[in-house]
Amino acid sequence: MEIENRKAAPIGVFDSGIGGLTVTREIMRQLPDENIVYFGDTARVPYGSKSKENIIRFSRQIVRFLKTCHVKAIVVACNTASALALDTLRQETDIPVMGVVEPGARAAVRETRNGKIGVIGTEATIRSEMYTQVIRRMLPDAEVIGNPCPLFVPLVEEGFAKHKIAEEVIDIYLSELRKTDIDTMILGCTHYPLLRSRIMEYFGDAVHIVNPAYETAMELKAMLEEKEMAHPVGGEASYEFYVSDAAEKFTKFANSILTYDVAATKLVNIEEY
Amino acid sequence: MEIENRKAAPIGVFDSGIGGLTVTREIMRQLPDENIVYFGDTARVPYGSKSKENIIRFSRQIVRFLKTCHVKAIVVACNTASALALDTLRQETDIPVMGVVEPGARAAVRETRNGKIGVIGTEATIRSEMYTQVIRRMLPDAEVIGNPCPLFVPLVEEGFAKHKIAEEVIDIYLSELRKTDIDTMILGCTHYPLLRSRIMEYFGDAVHIVNPAYETAMELKAMLEEKEMAHPVGGEASYEFYVSDAAEKFTKFANSILTYDVAATKLVNIEEY
Known part of the structure; x- marks a missing residue:
């Protein structure tokens, strides 16, 4: 990817469901110029009761999906996936991956x-x-x-x-x-x-x-600056939301906690990735 | 199946998780001679947010599992599966299937x-x-x-x-x-x-x-009597519990609501059925 294109590319954020929106909210506050693509795995929530093997499989699928959105970095905004899948994702992925x-x-x-x-x-x-x-x-x-x-x-x-x-x-x-x-x-x-x-x-x-959530956004900001990957100042950031199930409920919850108006959430069949 | 064997066979009860234990509890109270095999689909709970297609697929897998336990009748102790899968299961299954x-x-x-x-x-x-x-x-x-x-x-x-x-x-x-x-x-x-x-x-x-839960146990009792499938009086009923995930948590909850002591819950890989 060209440097300037890379700077303009979105941040990918994922979680097992809606919880990762608190991390997204902090990224919106602290990095107001960054575009964000959020994926919530609402069809397979909660991750806490699933095996490590499945958490890694789910996380790989989500990373593959986020990469189709040309993200420049990925934030694993889920405690379980951060603990169980981060090392694997970092080894397999050519863009920076951060956990919480x-x-x-x-x-x-x-x-x-x-x-x-x-x-x-x-x-x-x-x-x-x-x-x-x-x-x-x-x-x-x-x-x-x-x-x-x-x-x-x-x-x-x-x-x-x-x-x-x-x-x-x-x-x-x-x-x-x-x-x-x-x-x-x-x-x-x-x-x-x-x-x-x-x-x-x-x-x-x-x-x-x-x-x-706050600390992760701070570290993301420092990392993007250090790697000269931060989005240039100016223009309006764009936010996209994807889930694997129950898009309407997600949109309602997102609108209750984000200052940004979430007009629609798109459904993704994550098992296809 | 021979008539006498059929009478001695267990009742299969399934739910998306632990809720169906309230139905099981009523069956234990009202039909104290019946053996029971319970399956809780704790890996895929809750069913409420899943599509009809998936609920039918899940229910079919569970019926196949329960039939390996030679159940004589099946109680779908889950509102969602009762509403979405009961007609299909009744058409496909050669034993009585009841919903709640x-x-x-x-x-x-x-x-x-x-x-x-x-x-x-x-x-x-x-x-x-x-x-x-x-x-x-x-x-x-x-x-x-x-x-x-x-x-x-x-x-x-x-x-x-x-x-x-x-x-x-x-x-x-x-x-x-x-x-x-x-x-x-x-x-x-x-x-x-x-x-x-x-x-x-x-x-x-x-x-x-x-x-x-109470009404379902009453109807089950009437149905077994009508079809001459009720277990003969006497002997100690046996109860078996299976789940698709988190067996320990299930056992703890089961012991908090059943008077019968649930010693162990077995794990089943339901995707194999």
Whole structure:
């Protein structure tokens, strides 16, 4: 690809469903000139309960699809795929591929003063200890306390994020973690940034809340600048959304969290890629 | 199959996941002598967002699997598969196949005095109007009011059925329906019997709550007796549980709702059937 064409090419972002829109939202905010192609694998969500073999197969199919959109870089905006498929995708792909786990872990390691880091996420994410492993590579003495919050995803997806029920569920899941002396906590699920202000309020100033969606957009920005791949300033960025099922529901949710108006989401038969 | 062998053969029950256990529970209660083989398609749950074509394909695979267990009858304990695949399965299968929608609709038509029937279920069930169609075939003038309650399934699955949060969510979803003059309401999702007492309390005596799981077990009992296929009285019934993914989580949930102790759930690669 010519350098200038490459700069104008979109960023590919994918997730198992709608959660990756929080990462997309941060990319839109921090890199307002970049075009984005988003793919949500809504037909095969959730990835957390699938085998590593299947996650790699799904991720390869999505990368093949995104490459037909001529993306210049790919963000794996899904914790499970970041943990299980990133190494494989990086080896097989000739464009940069980023995950969300490393940026989140890196920020936590940078922010912690006492080395005690909390991680909240889905049951699958916490059980896999994916954040613990990456944090320990960066800070071997870190103490990582994982805490699953399984109802957070449906609460957010069904529109209860701002309801007082969300406060009660936060208290049920996180009261024990709040009693520990962690000084940093990672929102280890792409849906959780939509509960961020409530969670920050619940923990207060003593705990720094790390949002991997924000950190990932920051690292993407640095990477594009370093590789001289950033889109030139000016013009209006274009955003395209694709899913493997239930396009209408996706569009509705996307419009509830993005400032950009998502007019239509296109359906892709991902098994064909 | 010999008549006596046929009587001793198990009942096959299947669902997209764990919800069908409420139907299984009713069969265990009302037909304590029957052996049961349960299959939960936990790898491909939820069915509500999948196409009719796929639901039929999935159901055929499960029927093929259940027939390897020599079942004498099959209960489709899943609203979506009952609505979309039952006719096809009945045409293709040489043993009786029952769904949950017809028994639920039949009971509502029998109970209603004013012909105004409420149906609560997942978004997919309500949008499909599957209960409305079946009720209208039985009672053409019936007025059916559908009301989706999307957070009920995750609430039940994450163990909040007896928590006060369940009460609040019931009030959020059902306050409008309570203001109508329905006199009968169908629990149109296999998870909802686990919220039954709370929902009954919320609606009070004026509304008869229909539990399709109970009605299905009653119809199964009548059918087995009529066809002289009922298991002879005596001996201990055996129960077997199979899933396509996440067997451990299934076992945990099964033990939380069944009085029978589920020691182990076996994993089946359903795509091979």
